[in-house]
Amino acid sequence: MKNFRVAVWVAVIIVAAVLGWLTLNITKTRDMPLAEGPFGVPFxxxxxxxxxxxxxxxxxxxxxxxxxxxxxxxxxxxxxxxxxxxxxxxxxxxxxxxxxxxxxxxxxxxxxxxxxxxxxxxxxxxxxxxxxxxxxxxxxxxxxxxxxxxxxxxxxxxxxxxxxxxxxxxxxxxxxxxxxxxxxxxxxxxxxxxxxxxxxx
Missing domain, CATH: 3.40.30.10 (Glutaredoxin)
Structure with missing residues (x-):
């Protein structure tokens, strides 16, 4: 039973870490300026x-x-x-x-x-x-x-x-x-x- 609880807590910690990493990267992506070139085509x-x-x-x-x-x-x-x-x-x-x-x-x-x-x-x-x-x-x-x-x-x-x-x-x-x-x-x-x-x- 004790081993089961430990495994559950380990799983919770891993999930939390993954979610934290995803949130951080999504935030960084949103904050990055979009690369925009001139509109249209050369003519x-x-x-x-x-x-x-x-x-x-x-x-x-x-x-x-x-x-x-x-x-x-x-x-x-x-x-x-x-x-x-x-x-x-x-x-x-x-x-x-x-x-x-x-x-x-x-x-x-x-x-x-x-x-x-x-x-x-x-x-x-x-x-x-x-x-x-x-x-x-x-x-x-x-x-x-x-x-x-x-x-x-x-x-x-x-x-x-x-x-x-x-x-x-x-x-x-x-x-x-x-x-x-x-x-x-x-x-x-x-x-x-x-x-x-x-x-x-």
Whole structure:
């Protein structure tokens, strides 16, 4: 009987030690900083001015990135207009945050068309286009949804529109993902997100 009690206590001590070790390691794992690299993929596209632009443009300062297209009837012009207004509130001088509008419709959105379209809304947002293949790689790399949709289902090769992700992506100064601003988000919430993005650098 005495040996049985000793064995039970030994077992209890062993279990307690194992649980203590597991708890310690789980706590350490939670406290370890997550290794996060730049969001998206390397790319070489074309800015609205016709100059080459790479992923390095998304570094150096907090960045807002929106994917859309110039034939977009409502979501894109609304988002760009609102984004410009939010940026003017949080960064009147225009030197703390930058923004890019990446087309999901490169077949129609040439740099020239993008420039005319974007400048009608903002002088602080830069349009980006490129070959369909390269733009497709960026869309995939940023985990953006974009799909060509025929206006007339009976004529799939005719006029089309684009379904696409409607959120604005927020990146920190290192190009790391820092959140999103949803389409239709409360303006005060959107401004607060941009303020937080700037404060974190």
């Amino acid at each position: 070489t596209l074309v800015s609205q001015s016709g100059e080459p632009i790479t992923e390095q443009a998304l570094r150096g300062k907090p960045t807002a990135v929106f994917f859309g297209f110039t034939h977009c009837p409502e979501v894109c012009p609304t988002t760009l207009f609102e984004l410009n207004g939010w940026m003017e509130k949080v960064d009147p001088a225009g030197d703390k945050i930058q923004a890019y509008f990446v087309t999901v419709d490169p077949e129609r959105d040439t740099p020239e068309i993008l420039k005319q379209y974007v400048l009608n809304v903002s002088k602080r947002i830069t349009g980006i286009s490129g070959t369909p293949e390269k733009v497709a790689d960026v869309i995939k790399g940023f985990r953006v949804y974009a799909k060509k949709v025929p206006v007339d289902e009976k004529d799939p090769s005719g006029e089309y529109t684009m379904d696409h992700t409607a959120s604005v992506f927020l990146l920190d100064a290192e190009g790391r993902f820092a959140g999103t601003i949803a389409y239709g988000e409360n303006p005060d919430t959107a401004v607060k997100k941009l303020e937080n993005l700037i404060s974190k650098g």
